[in-house]
Amino acid sequence: CSVNFSPSTYFSLCITADWCSILTAADNKEKIEEGSPLRVYMRRLECTDNCSSIAIKFYVKFQDTCFLYNTVAERKGEVYRTGYMGENFFELIPISDNALAIYSENFDGVTTTKVTHLLGTKDGTLSSDTRR
Template identity: 50%
Template sequence: MKPVFLTLILGLVCAAQEAPTELDPSQITGDWHHILTAADNKEKIEEGGPLTVYIRRLKCSDGCSELSVEFYAKSPEECTLINVVAEREGDIYHVGYVGSNIFEVIPVSENALVLYAENSDGEKTTKVTHLLAKGDSVTQEESQQYEELTEKRGIPPENIEDLTETDDCPK
């Protein structure tokens, strides 16, 4: 009886372990428009802030174990094209940019996804969300899901910035 009970307990423990979310490379890879961004430290994402970025392209490699992110970093004077490659561990990607970053990709629909990131600059960790769309806009439902996720991650809704108004970097 004890071996059966132990087997049952072991099975429940194993079942409780969450497997990494499988990302569909065809849903992630492609050209994207950066629609909204938010941060718990809003100064980091305001014009000229170190995390003022405009994501343009994502590319999954090796079943999304690597994710290439192409974006423009914007200073008041210019847009600089940057490409970083993040490594996946479980559901989380790791990449160095303006400090160290971890982020996760959260599909919202076939045409929209959210990146939730935590940037550590050595002094402070900043929580950031990004809403990306395959087109020039998102639906009301996609926007609402983004706002709920942003608030759930501890970022006030008033910190959401509409990047479609400030994005003058090359497409």
């Protein structure tokens, strides 16, 4: 997979993969601390219909137990929307063949939390990618 493809081609060919969470940052760090609802451990993204929707598989750890979640995000323009702990809107930002960033905003009904995730493929190496 190459980031030299057009965005739509890249998404169709490169997003479907097993991914691992590498880094997570947020403007409200309490929401991403260990055991918090937005501290997710990404495992798989799977595009369907030319990436008009993406199936997302991730884990959340709560009280020393990991819970598996599956959700589907629908695309409108360049932004995806899904429901988990409120409404989530996110954009996929390709970094390299082995790295993907996700910028998301979660609205829990009261506040909006901005979260950025860095993901790496399970079969790739990120040594040079994380320096970018």
